[in-house]
């Protein structure tokens with residue numbers, strides 16, 4: 247299971263991976279040393295937060311990549327929040343393309359697999375036009391990435407948490423389907439939960455989402471899904487703020503872990519809880535206990551997986 251395979255979407259995950267959004271809460275050093283700290287915590291993923299800007303030097307981003315590789319930690323990168331590929335203003339779209347390209351360059355330096363971003367806001371001119379503009383903007387970024395020799399990271403639009411933002415599951419499945427192997431979905435379950443008014447409660451709720459993803463994007467996309475997870479407080483407009491695991495606000499992590507174990511998925515799971523790495527460790531433990539109980543259930547039925 248430790249062999250790395252390369253698919254049309256780049257590197258495929260070798261196992262379910264867990265890690266924090268940003269540097270761990272008790273980490274005080276320079277960010278280029280954060281991955282080894284994460285590795286020592288028993289985690290194997292970090293999402294670098296370029297959410298306010300992408301002003302990191304080539305040298306520093308390369309050092310993060312080297313440190314991550316040596317520590318067995320995979321990197322992903324979250325691009326700036328102010329990206330808006332569906333704006334009415336052409337200058338905002340032009341800048342958004344530039345910021346995404348810059349984020350992709352930094353991500354390549356870090357050997358990151360995904361450049362996660364929020365696609366934009368509804369412009370008030372109809373969803374069809376917004377989706378068309380989003381597709382156009384992303385195609386432009388993909389062309390520029392190719393022209394600049396940026397091969398590894400995929401662009402990864404995230405399901406968004408506020409009703410004013412483009413980014414329902416259906417919208418993003420549509421976008422990902424049309425753009426091929428350079429684009430892969432990020433599913434933020436807290437955002438889906440908040441937008442739906444708290445509808446993710448049981449394993450079956452997760453299964454419906456997984457089935458939709460597999461139906462539209464195929465098994466490989468589902469197997470290698472990039473996931474954001476936290477519990478969340480919401481209002482009628484959507485997400486309000488993140489809360490730590492176990493507060494019973496939902497979505498619940500355990501049924502998701504159970505499903506990941508049962509389906510044999512290998513997602514990269516970023517903890518966005520206020521406790522970041524501490525809750526990533528908790529998620530990993532819950533997942534492993536689900537794997538163990540699945541193993542003993544299968545043993546009981548005489549069909550043990552090796």
Ligand SMILES: [Zn+2]
Nearest residue numbers: 324363364404
């Ligand atoms: Zn995000």
